[in-house]
Amino acid sequence: MLESIKKTADFIQNKVKTKPEIGIILGTGLGGLVNKIENQEILEYSDIPNFPVSTVEGHSGRLIFGKLGGKNVVAMQGRFHFYEGYDMKQVTFPVRVMKELSIKYLFVSNASGGVNPDFEIGDLMVLSDHINLMQNPLLGKNYKELGVRFPDMSEAYNKKLIALADETASTVGIKLQHGVYVGTTGPTFETPAEYKYFRIIGGDAVGMSTVPEVIVARHSGIPVFAISIITDLGVEGKIIEVSHEEVQKVGAAAEVKMTELIKKMLEKL
Numbered sequence: 001m002l003e004s005i006k007k008t009a010d011f012i013q014n015k016v017k018t019k020p021e022i023g024i025i026l027g028t029g030l031g032g033l034v035n036k037i038e039n040q041e042i043l044e045y046s047d048i049p050n051f052p053v054s055t056v057e058g059h060s061g062r063l064i065f066g067k068l069g070g071k072n073v074v075a076m077q078g079r080f081h082f083y084e085g086y087d088m089k090q091v092t093f094p095v096r097v098m099k100e101l102s103i104k105y106l107f108v109s110n111a112s113g114g115v116n117p118d119f120e121i122g123d124l125m126v127l128s129d130h131i132n133l134m135q136n137p138l139l140g141k142n143y144k145e146l147g148v149r150f151p152d153m154s155e156a157y158n159k160k161l162i163a164l165a166d167e168t169a170s171t172v173g174i175k176l177q178h179g180v181y182v183g184t185t186g187p188t189f190e191t192p193a194e195y196k197y198f199r200i201i202g203g204d205a206v207g208m209s210t211v212p213e214v215i216v217a218r219h220s221g222i223p224v225f226a227i228s229i230i231t232d233l234g235v236e237g238k239i240i241e242v243s244h245e246e247v248q249k250v251g252a253a254a255e256v257k258m259t260e261l262i263k264k265m266l267e268k269l
């Protein structure tokens with residue numbers, strides 16, 4: 001594993017001039033953020049050694065390097081989901097590579113179903129914490145070069161970055177919700193009983209990504225900021241049929257404010 005991380009990072013460093021300080025993982029409906037990246041250098045996942053290739057509709061697979069909010073960034077347009085059949089080491093491999101490329105912060109976005117009755121479709125939710133109901137990506141041999149055997153998770157989502165998001169959102173008039181993200185494998189959306197259960201155990205939203213990448217980022221010592229677009233509601237009385245198309249449609253509509261928020265946060269970092 002150590003060798004493949006180094007090999008992939010070396011390959012990228014030989015191809016790309018940008019030295020990224022910030023990594024960004026773009027979820028459903030957030031791919032458009034890349035249009036704001038200046039001085040772009042692009043690598044297709046299929047051209048990067050050891051990178052899996054993304055398959056899901058709505059997720060193209062490219063690494064985009066350049067400048068956003070005056071900072072050097074690397075953005076993943078398209079991520080690897082556990083439900084696609086990748087194992088957790090593959091899902092989180094890009095985070096290991098971004099760490100090797102020396103990123104100092106990781107920003108993550110996703111789409112999720114709200115289970116907090118105060119949420120509305122199209123809301124942005126800053127992740128304050130998560131509940132991992134997926135396989136843990138750190139299972140198996142621990143490489144001490146990458147991180148400790150038993151990583152602390154008391155501040156999975158960096159409090160300073162959350163404060164920066166709140167301050168930035170209020171200056172530009174963006175409403176933010178905050179909450180706990182429940183990570184499930186999918187690919188099924190939830191039954192009404194499952195949505196209710198996720199609420200009872202302390203969740204505010206549920207989705208099929210993010211948690212593995214965040215765990216590996218924390219294992220690597222990288223501070224994380226994550227944000228979710230609430231694309232549907234798993235709230236009693238408000239549950240309607242969900243589809244991937246609907247999730248993408250709502251994601252696209254809310255992505256403009258999310259992009260603005262992230263860009264402005266980077267300016268202040």
Ligand code: HPA
Nearest residue numbers: 111112113206207208247
């Ligand atoms: N459940 C799980 N994942 C999701 C949902 C949902 O309701 N909406 C978007 N991603």
